[in-house]
Amino acid sequence: MTIKSVTILSVAALSSVVSMQTQAGATLTRIKQNHELVAVMDKSYPPFVFLNASNQLDGFDVDVVKEVARRLKAKVRIETPAWEATIAGHWNGRWDVCICSMTPDEQKARVLDFPIRYYSSPAVVVVNATNTRIKGGKDLQGKQVGVEQASSYERYLNKGLKLYGDNTAQPTYPFSSVTVHPYESEELAFQDLALGDGKRIDAVVSNLVAAKPRLAKYPGKFKIVGHPLYGEPNWVAIDKGDAEWGATLRKIITDMRHDGTLARISKRWVGSDITQ
DSSP states (O other): OOHHHHHHHHHHHHHHHHHHHHHHTHHHHHHHHHTEEEEEOOSSBTTTBEEOTTSOEESHHHHHHHHHHHHTTOEEEEEOOOHHHHHTOOOTTSOSBEEEEEOOBTTGGGTEEEEEEEEEOOEEEEEETTOOSOOSGGGGTTOEEEEETTSHHHHHHTTOOOBOSTTOOOOOOSOSOOEEEEESSHHHHHHHHHTOTTTSOSEEEEEHHHHHHHHHHSTTTEEEEEEEEEOOEEEEEEETTOHHHHHHHHHHHHHHHHTTHHHHHHHHHTSSOOOO
């Protein structure tokens, strides 16, 4: 190889490093320049996010995002695209962060980074109140089960969920196979379940905390059965490759945990502290 060739390769390598460094700090730089944090969430996942009586987004995740923005000295803008778009990664600066009750798994971790866990709540089985056939996870065998489309629950029911993150226990599968019915939102799944036992679906798999407001919204329509299916950690998610932004969020969430802010937000919306 000639000296000229080595020089060209060296310049190319240096350019690549500079480009990576520029990309690494791009999110925080953009937030500081625009004085705005752009967050992405599901549009209907109470008590984490929902439209309140004033037609404004509200809830646990909304309050956490607002506090993160406050500590960054930025305003917050929340967008609610399809969940598939959020978990696909490659945001390319469109969104800065997803504090949106996302459970990291190996598939998502290929395109997203997960700086820190901010709460945990187990996955559970919900059935129509008149159902006597399903008493737990093993009874889902051969049943019609509703879930939010592209959620970790859909992957779980297809027996392909491999959770990602430190000290995370992998789920077990007490059933051989189920028929999965993906819905655009969990709200639609619960509406179908409310029509009657087995009318359209036999059960819904959801987060314990998210399931409770559905039970309250439709009194006497649903019940949670059996033991939790698996422990479900929920982490802050960002686009792949920005280490500085990940470190910044890790510090902010850690500070919020230590000073009691996360616990206060949790108690306000959930009634207990699910953030420790």
